[in-house]
Amino acid sequence: xxxxxxxxxxxxxxxxxxxxxxxxxxxxxxxxxxxxxxxxxxxxxxxxxxxxxxxxxxxxxxxxxxxxxxxxxxxxxxxxxxxxxxxxxxxxxxxxxxxxxxxxxxxxxxxxxxxxxxxxxxxxxxxxxxxxxxxxxxxxxxxxxxxxxxxxxxxxxxxxxxxxxxxxxxxxxxxxxxxxxxxxxxxxxxxxxxxxxxxxxxxxxxxxxxxxxxxxxxxxxxxxxxxxxxxxxxxxxxxxxxxxxxxxxxxxxxxxxxxxxxxxxxxxxxxxxxxxxxxxxxxxxxxxxxxxxxxxxxxxxxxxxxxxxxxxxxxxxxxxxxxxxxxxxxxxxxxxx
Ligand code: FAD
Ligand code: EPU
Numbered sequence: 001x002x003x004x005x006x007x008x009x010x011x012x013x014x015x016x017x018x019x020x021x022x023x024x025x026x027x028x029x030x031x032x033x034x035x036x037x038x039x040x041x042x043x044x045x046x047x048x049x050x051x052x053x054x055x056x057x058x059x060x061x062x063x064x065x066x067x068x069x070x071x072x073x074x075x076x077x078x079x080x081x082x083x084x085x086x087x088x089x090x091x092x093x094x095x096x097x098x099x100x101x102x103x104x105x106x107x108x109x110x111x112x113x114x115x116x117x118x119x120x121x122x123x124x125x126x127x128x129x130x131x132x133x134x135x136x137x138x139x140x141x142x143x144x145x146x147x148x149x150x151x152x153x154x155x156x157x158x159x160x161x162x163x164x165x166x167x168x169x170x171x172x173x174x175x176x177x178x179x180x181x182x183x184x185x186x187x188x189x190x191x192x193x194x195x196x197x198x199x200x201x202x203x204x205x206x207x208x209x210x211x212x213x214x215x216x217x218x219x220x221x222x223x224x225x226x227x228x229x230x231x232x233x234x235x236x237x238x239x240x241x242x243x244x245x246x247x248x249x250x251x252x253x254x255x256x257x258x259x260x261x262x263x264x265x266x267x268x269x270x271x272x273x274x275x276x277x278x279x280x281x282x283x284x285x286x287x288x289x290x291x292x293x294x295x296x297x298x299x300x301x302x303x304x305x306x307x308x309x310x311x312x313x314x315x316x317x318x319x320x321x322x323x324x325x326x327x328x329x330x331x332x333x334x335x336x337x
Pocket of ligand 2: 237
């Protein structure tokens with residue numbers, strides 16, 4: 001185990017925020033992870049688990065131990081003619097794993113192409129895009145209990161998945177480190193092309209026969225046209241979650257703004273936060289080194305050496321402005337550190 005001190009976290013977060021960790025270590029085995037957790041306990045340090053840093057906002061130097069998860073490996077556990085169960089190490093890069101599965105002709109992950117980050121973080125907020133969420137292909141995960149240092153297995157029902165939610169963000173927050181995820185993928189695909197611009201993009205690409213490969217290519221094309229590439233402009237994807245409001249509230253909103261988009265859910269109507277933020281006048285807003293992306297108002301950006309605290313301040317101003325204008329509270333998707 002190699003513990004480094006006063007390390008800049010700039011290369012380890014996609015917002016590109018330059019804050020330091022008092023202690024930092026990268027772990028490649030479960031034994032190293034257990035050692036690192038023990039080191040933290042002995043020194044009475046707070047511990048922060050880091051994957052690809054694509055869903056965090058660093059607002060301060062971290063007076064704690066940051067453990068970067070680099071557990072790798074892809075292993076078939078079971079397969080038959082219909083499906084395959086694959087265990088994937090938490091430190092594997094998400095998109096590389098998606099491409100691996102597509103290459104093998106295992107279906108289920110194609111709509112989740114090009115999401116940054118690691119496999120281990122994917123259950124944290126039940127990542128989702130283009131009509132699919134990880135819960136649709138999730139079988140189970142293994143995680144180390146931070147208190148006992150024992151490995152525990154979580155089946156799907158124990159993860160309490162919801163829209164950008166899981167038990168690991170709530171009841172079990174900061175209690176487990178996810179070490180691997182078991183996916184259940186299909187050898188006989190069902191295509192999900194109904195969402196957003198997928199169908200349109202497939203036509204533009206002159207695709208005669210839909211396949212998991214072409215769906216992945218279409219999703220990548222759409223994402224590249226809207227979302228900033230973190231290697232060029234710092235960002236963490238959608239900064240806020242899309243709020244769900246009651247059917248009555250939506251009707252009232254529609255009276256004031258007949259063009260407001262809304263997606264029916266069992267418990268109300270989901271309204272795109274990007275629309276609310278754009279209509280509140282923030283799209284393309286720039287102040288100093290931070291701002292709001294000009295192609296997608298839900299994405300806050302760091303144009304250069306912006307500060308996390310400035311982004312947090314901007315986020316809070318956007319929340320107030322949307323609430324004042326529409327009476328809707330936005331909750332962040334990004335984890336503040
Ligand atoms: P990190 O940012 O490192 O960590 C996120 C949280 O998970 C932190 O609280 C961290 O402590 C915890 N964590 C990380 N790894 C572990 C582990 N092994 N065990 C326990 N806790 C852990 N998300 C979507 O859902 N859909 C999208 O379409 C999408 N698009 C994006 C586009 C862009 C350009 C960007 C920058 C981000 C996007 N995101 C999207 C958000 C982000 O990519 C996902 O949330 C991703 O799963 C985060 O992975 P990470 O490894 O970077 O996690
Ligand atoms: N919109 C605007 N203006 C904008 C942006 C969006 O009016 O500037 C409206 C449009 O009506 C558009 C609708 O919002 O049709 C939806 O926009 P988009 O398809 O870009 O999706 P989103 O709701 O903004 C969500 C996820 C993304 C995911 C995409 C595709 C959340 C918080 N975000 O974005 O996830 O990739 O759908 O499924 O649910 C992420 O979580 O980081 C993320 C990028």
